[in-house]
């Protein structure tokens with residue numbers, strides 16, 4: 001019986017690509033470095049901000065990553081909800097899951113502060129735990145924060161599903177030894193999710209309820 005759903009944030013619950021890309025492009029532009037097209041950022045996001053900036057910086061300036069990170073953190077805090085919105089069907093899905101009594105949480109590689117701000121604004125009252133990246137815990141695909149959520153809810157691994165949009169998310173589920181659902185509407189698409197071994201890949205949010213139903217039989 002499934003009773004706990006843990007979600008990734010960027011590319012799964014919210015389309016945050018434009019705000020992330022705009023913030024990094026402004027920082028690159030300010031230094032006269034080349035910027036990137038929106039679609040390129042699909043492959044830069046997913047392993048946390050340091051990796052995002054490292055991937056976006058020109059080869060000869062990779063050593064400036066921590067300076068840009070600090071600027072990113074300040075700038076993105078003010079701009080993380082400019083264009084960022086829930087994907088279609090996500091609000092309805094969360095409402096149904098909440099009504100059905102599921103334990104709901106978010107585990108993301110986004111910095112904790114930004115993860116809290118976005119989930120509080122777009123999904124108030126749905127998530128008991130929102131854990132983002134901080135210096136205290138290793139990032140996904142390390143299962144540390146997913147395991148922490150499982151312990152806090154006091155549930156068994158076979159009662160849990162992790163839902164995400166990238167290979168990092170599917171690997172996180174595998175490392176935590178829980179089932180995974182990949183969402184094809186996210187930053188990476190169905191191919192990557194299938195190749196990384198997702199237990200199921202969905203095209204639309206309402207399919208998630210059917211999969212949960214199936215796995216609960």
Ligand SMILES: O=C(O)COP(=O)(O)O
Nearest residue numbers: 009010046047048108109
């Ligand atoms: O890498 C990020 O900053 C966001 O990653 P997420 O897909 O875990 O939410």
